[in-house]
Amino acid sequence: MAGLEIPTxxxxxxxxxxxxxxEAIVLYVGYGGxxxxxxxYLMKFLVGGDADAR
Structure with a gap:
């Protein structure tokens, strides 16, 4: 039957x-950290305000 073969x-x-x-998992966790x-700190530097005030 076509399509039912188990690929090697x-x-x-x-x-x-x-x-x-x-590598994808390590990058995801690393960039999240x-x-x-x-x-x-970066938002405060770039925007000049509080990053948590939304």
Whole structure:
């Protein structure tokens, strides 16, 4: 039957996909942490007011 075959995975391809996913997670968490640490200070510097007043 067409479309019901189980694809075979190349270990190299699986490693590449895993590496890309891990990199995306690390960047997401890293940039989130940086935004939490430096976001209010950067907004205060750029805008000149309180970043929390919305």
């Amino acid at each position: 995975w190349d270990p190299e391809t699986a490693l590449l996909i895993g590496t890309i996913l891990l 940086l935004e939490r640490l430096f976001g209010p």
